């Protein structure tokens with residue numbers, strides 16, 4: 054599902070969804086790029102992973118997704134116990150309603166797919182086909198759990214990454230100009246495709262640098278199942294260990310002047326000179342993100358497709374404040390003014 058060949062083929066589906074989504078945009082309009090990028094991601098994963106057109110349902114699903122993710126706000130996690138969740142607070146009721154909406158939507162897609170031959174190569178068809186072939190093993194609940202994981206992580210993370218990339222491009226017009234030059238030079242008058250990924254080198258460097266400063270998954274947690282010694286430190290069984298790309302990515306030993314947005318840090322030579330885990334927006338080890346190739350394709354193609362036609366300016370006076378949930382959101386969204394390139 055996630056090998057290179059398949060992902061290159063998915064490039065076409067992605068670009069089709071991106072152009073359809075942004076055909077509604079108008080010169081001078083104000084949009085919230087946090088919402089736009091989430092709706093777009095939902096349309097893309099809907100088509101690419103579920104083979105369903107979710108365009109018309111995107112706003113509804115986005116609201117449910119955002120409500121569910123509110124519950125993962127870092128300060129809420131400390132309180133998250135089964136007993137606490139049972140207290141009928143308004144926020145708990147909102148969470149339950151939103152989770153149910155996602156659950157119902159995903160179960161409906163599974164039920165619909167079961168009726169067909171499931172010969173398409175999308176993830177949902179492959180899983181349902183496997184389920185039909187195996188006598189036991191994959192239960193309905195497991196299919197639902199897998200699809201829910203993909204729906205949540207496959208939408209929220211690329212959307213967050215792209216929202217910060219647009220913010221940084223708006224704040225750094227010289228970098229935005231270089232992206233436009235690359236896109237114009239590589240593509241001319243045509244739309245990008247999966248084959249262009251290697252040619253859109255600078256665009257990819259921009260995305261890498263924005264995920265350095267604003268890694269969508271800013272914190273990962275592990276719980277030790279037994280005592281373990283790592284690098285001289287003893288970690289007791291039951292303890293939690295947190296690793297944060299946000300912190301490591303701003304370590305001046307690896308990234309001098311770490312606050313500065315500088316895509317040139319991502320030339321092949323500069324990247325090869327740094328230790329492997331100085332940069333890990335997609336995690337590592339056995340839980341390394343399976344969607345990494347998909348995410349690079351989606352990210353680069355989204356920036357390239359939009360940069361062909363649009364420039365974004367941050368809405369004047371807008372306040373930027375980090376809002377760390379399971380992903381690194383922006384507390385007041387990301388309102389931007391669209392300017393059509395002539």
Ligand code: HEM
Nearest residue numbers: 206207210211214269270273334335336340342343344348
């Ligand atoms: C910029 C986009 C993305 C980022 C930054 C990202 C980041 C990550 C990270 C850091 C992990 C590991 C978490 C841990 O170690 O605890 C992870 C896991 C995962 N990612 Fe991604 N991801 C992205 C996009 C995607 C996409 C597009 C998909 C699917 C199409 C995807 C599917 C998954 C799955 C299935 C897991 C494993 C979840 C689990 O173990 O339950 N990701 N991702």
